[in-house]
Amino acid sequence: MTKTTEKTGYNERLEQKLATIFAGGHPKYHEKMKESNKLFVRDRLKLLFDDENYVEDGRFANVEAGDLPADGVVTAIGKVNGQTVCVMANDSTVKAGSWGFRTVEKIIRIQETAEKMQVPMLYLVDSAGARITDQLDMFPNRRGAGRIFHNQVRMSGMVPQVCLLFGPSAAGGAYIPAFCDIVIMVEGNASMYLGSPRMAEKVIGEKVTLEEMGGARMHCTVSGVGDVLVATEEEAISEARRYLQNFPANFAVKPERIEAKAAKAGRTLEAIIPENQNAPFDMYELIDQLVDEGSFFDIKKLFAAELITGIARIDGQVVGILANQPKVKGGVLFGDSADKGAKFINLCDAFSIPLLFLADVPGFMIGTKVERAGIIRHGAKFIAAMSSATVPKISVIVRKAYGAGLYAMAGPAFEPDVCIALPTAQIAVMGPEAAVNAVYSNKIEAIEDPKERIKYVQEKHREYKEEIDIYKLASELIIDEIVAPHQLRDVLAQRLSFYESKELPLPYRKHAITPV
């Protein structure tokens, strides 16, 4: 045998091994994936990365085992929108994407790489959970599965962390999505649960389907653990790419301004906003008139829809929008909307995305049901997040802003960089009807003649409205500016660019005791 053929022999062995690794698990599992409209892990990565290019670490993990190519997870570095990112992607054709010792070690290493390079970390999850047969090697130890979550917590707010959920994320594995900034779920295939329906039936006697207990739609509408519900894996990947366009590589870098687009053609704000404070309208139509067309990325669209949260561009500048939705539950704030708002503010504040509050809020919900559910601590969580955000904060009072609703929506006391009122704005402890009733109920009841009573109430309403007239508040310097609705977009674009250099020192302490 000549030296040359020896070398060829080496290469053949390498190529053989690589072919096995690239093929993934047994063909029958590939077939199963096709039947469920799922893509093979390497095809997912080709769609995710620019130009299909990536480098991979730990490719030969468990290569000696023969049937565990890459040990069921691909860990890679590639480019998304021209920005370097790190990725872990389960291969569910290999032992259902379950985690062995090397799987976990690979995930930990790619996280460490993302932290060292200060770049976003993406988790493409499709895994049955731990390999119980390998538990001592991968569960309780210092570099066991717990370290993955520990790293996620450590990296939170340092680099963007995105979860794309294509299949199950079971038991402990369900914490990967929970510690991410955002979770994109494919309807019909993605699921999250601590105990499977089979376990629930055995242990607590509950009979339930997987969809009901931990399906994508349930998590994106009811539990709020999911953020974006999509129909296909292709859509999940394109949504992840679209989301990341708004983010810098890490907390120390500011998001880039992109080319501006005009707002969508439509009715003016004057036409959209009803004069009657109590009448519903669609806040999405108003947002469309403020942001660059097609730029709005809705987060938790289907969960607590009375508060809209999404990232958009105004004149090419990135902005995180929180807007009350009068069309849903009157725009009243609940415990779930408070949770939604708080997490969204934390996300934007961590990555230097300025905040825009569009207030049209009757206040927080009242009644026994919400009190028992702790609406006060949920509201406190929302207000604490808003209050401690140091990014530029612009508060726009669209219509009413009553009670603690004004506080949650970055009212004047919470140091917004500006509090702008539209001419329809009404700021008060409560609305005229409730206030007059609260103050004069004894007097009103004492008036026997119904006509006289109505006249008295109307007079008090008029007095109350005069008392909270928006020009009076502007005159008292409570609000900073009154803007014609059709000029609002231009005013926001201008102010966002002026506030770009805002820097606020954090208070001297270890950390706040955040209400939860």
Added chain:
Amino acid sequence: MKELKASMAGTVLSVLVGPGDTVTPGQPLVMLESMKMEIPVEAEVGGTVEKIHVEVGSFVNEEETLVTVAE
């Protein structure tokens, strides 16, 4: 058959359809009043109104059925 439920506790301000009416998804069928706000409750599916369960002035709890729509 799809039951349209109250999104939150409140009083029925108006009922905008009657039995036999054809409705489309997103169409407001009932207006509730809660927290002094007018709250539209919209059809989730298209179909024919089978039954109205409430009348103007009724107090309803969250998740209480307002209208049944036959798909």
